[in-house]
Amino acid sequence: MRAYKIVFFAVALLFSMALTACSGSDQEANGSEKKEIKIGATAGPYSDQVTEGIKPYLEKKGYKVEVVEFNDYVQPNIALDKGSIDANVFQNELYMKEFAKSRNLDIVEVIKVPTAPIGIYSKKHKSIDEVEEGTTVATSNDPVNQARALIMLQQLGWITLKEGVDPTKASEKDIAKYNKKIVIKPLEPAQLPRALEDVDYSFINGNFAISSGLKLKDAVVLEKTPPHYMIGVTVRGKDKGAQFVKDIIEAYKSEEFKKLNEENEKYEGYVWPDWMK
Missing domain, CATH: 3.40.190.10 (Periplasmic binding protein-like II)
Incomplete structure (x- = not known):
């Protein structure tokens, strides 16, 4: 009887450990516990915005943030789809939807950002x-x-x-x-x-x-620039509700980021999204 109890508790312990491991994997998969973020952007204003305003904010929240620069309008979405980066900021909503449709990608815009007009x-x-x-x-x-x-x-x-x-x-x-x-x-x-x-x-x-x-x-x-041509932050569809995405949005909506855009002369002439006005 004693041997039976030992076996029973051993099996129960292993089962519990397996559930914990699965739970941890699920959390990591849906991004709820993600603490390292790679954000892609085209070199220039949007990369600068991330480096100067978004990265510092997220790092204060305990994230490790890497900014990955691109020089075209194709690779940032390919990299996002493959998981090489976790978000990108370089494109307007119309371009994003057209690109996603033509490549069968599950990517979505989560917030519009201050935009340098054409x-x-x-x-x-x-x-x-x-x-x-x-x-x-x-x-x-x-x-x-x-x-x-x-x-x-x-x-x-x-x-x-x-x-x-x-x-x-x-x-x-x-x-x-x-x-x-x-x-x-x-x-x-x-x-x-x-x-x-x-x-x-x-x-x-x-x-x-x-x-x-x-x-x-x-x-x-x-x-x-009309709203549909405003630049936005894009993520994979499965990550839309993840905590790291919520924190990226929070960073863009922070007073620190707004102050950066108000006081830094290199952002003069940018078009602000409605939520920022």
């Missing part, structure tokens, strides 16, 4: 009035950001888009009329600052403009 830059012209036949205009070749450029071109009166076109999905084939005889040159987003040497005007996303040494005030024209 702008028209030029090394050859000081205004948008210096347009003549053959004027070259570089735009992003990704569908979402090219649509933004085309809408701006229409607002400037340089082109007319077909009636009824979805402004978030406009492409060159939707141009009904060239009011100015411009030549549009689609390029990789990261190449747009370098194109300034070869074209008359270049539509450059804020992050690439700033990381290349340009300032927002240098733009000939800045976009009035």
